[in-house]
Amino acid sequence: MAGAEFARPIVTVDIVLLTLQEGKLCVALLPRPGEPFAGIPALIGGYVHTDEDADAEAAVQRILSSKAGLEGIFFEQLRTFASARRDPRDWSVSIAYFALVPRGALEDSASTLELRPVEAAGKLPFDHNEIVDAAVERLRGKGAYSTLPARLLPAVFTMSELQAIYETVMGERLDPSAFRRKINDLDLLEVVEGEKRQTERARRPTTLYRLKMPVAVFDRKI
Amino acid sequence: MAGAEFARPIVTVDIVLLTLQEGKLCVALLPRPGEPFAGIPALIGGYVHTDEDADAEAAVQRILSSKAGLEGIFFEQLRTFASARRDPRDWSVSIAYFALVPRGALEDSASTLELRPVEAAGKLPFDHNEIVDAAVERLRGKGAYSTLPARLLPAVFTMSELQAIYETVMGERLDPSAFRRKINDLDLLEVVEGEKRQTERARRPTTLYRLKMPVAVFDRKI
Numbered sequence: 520m521a522g523a524e525f526a527r528p529i530v531t532v533d534i535v536l537l538t539l540q541e542g543k544l545c546v547a548l549l550p551r552p553g554e555p556f557a558g559i560p561a562l563i564g565g566y567v568h569t570d571e572d573a574d575a576e577a578a579v580q581r582i583l584s585s586k587a588g589l590e591g592i593f594f595e596q597l598r599t600f601a602s603a604r605r606d607p608r609d610w611s612v613s614i615a616y617f618a619l620v621p622r623g624a625l626e627d628s629a630s631t632l633e634l635r636p637v638e639a640a641g642k643l644p645f646d647h648n649e650i651v652d653a654a655v656e657r658l659r660g661k662g663a664y665s666t667l668p669a670r671l672l673p674a675v676f677t678m679s680e681l682q683a684i685y686e687t688v689m690g691e692r693l694d695p696s697a698f699r700r701k702i703n704d705l706d707l708l709e710v711v712e713g714e715k716r717q718t719e720r721a722r723r724p725t726t727l728y729r730l731k732m733p734v735a736v737f738d739r740k741i
Numbered sequence: 742m743a744g745a746e747f748a749r750p751i752v753t754v755d756i757v758l759l760t761l762q763e764g765k766l767c768v769a770l771l772p773r774p775g776e777p778f779a780g781i782p783a784l785i786g787g788y789v790h791t792d793e794d795a796d797a798e799a800a801v802q803r804i805l806s807s808k809a810g811l812e813g814i815f816f817e818q819l820r821t822f823a824s825a826r827r828d829p830r831d832w833s834v835s836i837a838y839f840a841l842v843p844r845g846a847l848e849d850s851a852s853t854l855e856l857r858p859v860e861a862a863g864k865l866p867f868d869h870n871e872i873v874d875a876a877v878e879r880l881r882g883k884g885a886y887s888t889l890p891a892r893l894l895p896a897v898f899t900m901s902e903l904q905a906i907y908e909t910v911m912g913e914r915l916d917p918s919a920f921r922r923k924i925n926d927l928d929l930l931e932v933v934e935g936e937k938r939q940t941e942r943a944r945r946p947t948t949l950y951r952l953k954m955p956v957a958v959f960d961r962k963i
Contacts, residue, residue: 525788527749530823530834567823569748569832572823599821599836601752601789602796610791612752612834614821 528610530579532565535617535654539671545634556644575614593670594618605646617654619670677725750832754800755786757876761893767856778866788863815892817839827868839876841892899947
């Protein structure tokens with residue numbers, strides 16, 4: 520291999536940005552700005568800029584910021600999709616990430632973002648359907664024993680809201696008292712002192728919670 | 742992004758090839774054939790050949806075959822390491838994989854392979870120490886609930902050999918009857934009919950087992 524060089528592939532990052540809308544897990548798409556597939560909604564992504572990105576994560580942050588107006592959100596590397604056939608332009612590497620945001624975080628950011636339920640995302644360009652499926656599988660596979668689903672909630676939430684998120688992500692109903700016991704056993708939450716919320720259903724104001732662990736420890740197994 | 746092009750990074754695959762030697766989990770290294778780090782033992786890897794590799798997995802197979810004489814062994818994508826700083830030549834992407842083989846599979850293959858315990862791999866070139874650590878973490882994280890550790894054994898093995906592999910991978914002693922009960926509950930193994938092995942310890946010949954699932958279903962959660 521000494522000194523040998525080979526034609527280099529295209530290298531991009533692509534981000535499966537997931538949020539909840541109307542009780543459904545949705546993926547955020549952006550119309551592609553140019554060929555191939557110009558104007559067709561696709562995953563948020565772009566070339567690695569070797570002149571300015573320190574690493575792949577820096578490319579993800581730059582693209583989330585410039586294309587979706589998002590700063591400081593949770594993301595994690597998913598898997599790399601790399602083949603001669605996935606992009607009509609050339610041999611192509613997509614380092615894929617998935618990101619989770621509360622719906623509210625998208626309000627002012629990107630009016631051009633289109634949210635589609637992951638189960639009905641339609642035919643996406645490249646192998647983006649496969650990348651979305653891998654992200655959903657990762658989230659569901661980890662959801663049962665991680666705090667990942669809580670990333671879809673605002674920082675402060677009720678126990679019912681938390682349970683609803685887990686139910687949506689996992690696609691199954693959970694028993695409220697068993698859920699509360701499991702969450703308490705896991706010691707993931709802390710009560711937000713001095714704040715309660717009056718909901719329609721409950722007679723007394725509802726306790727509010729937030730994740731105990733720092734944001735950096737996002738993926739602790741539970 | 743329409744039509745825009747950026748200087749493309751180097752793209753390689755690197756393989757953390759793990760096996761067991763003298764009861765220790767070891768990584769297989771090869772002296773680098775050229776600069777940078779010429780002659781220094783490093784992970785088995787190489788450039789993606791865009792003119793002949795259909796995808797990253799094809800590159801892994803080509804490199805395992807040409808550099809280590811290995812065909813048809815188990816491997817799985819680990820994570821991609823991509824940054825401006827990891828390779829002195831240029832902005833560089835390493836799509837990292839890990840592979841598991843029984844020690845016997847390396848006998849005639851690569852006499853140039855050097856096996857080092859993962860806990861004492863020494864200082865490796867690039868970020869290869871970090872890649873080895875990620876592979877070991879993945880194996881240990883999954884080991885407790887997957888059939889991955891059994892990939893380190895020959896196709897046919899005794900229950901004691903299987904337990905020893907799990908103990909080595911997980912770094913903890915396991916109770917034999919609890920281990921046997923768990924493995925039986927999981928329904929992973931089948932008895933190799935008509936074959937038994939006489940060991941020194943046991944008075945009667947010992948039952949031999951093999952994995953029940955096809956090789957392709959290598960990573961079923963248990």
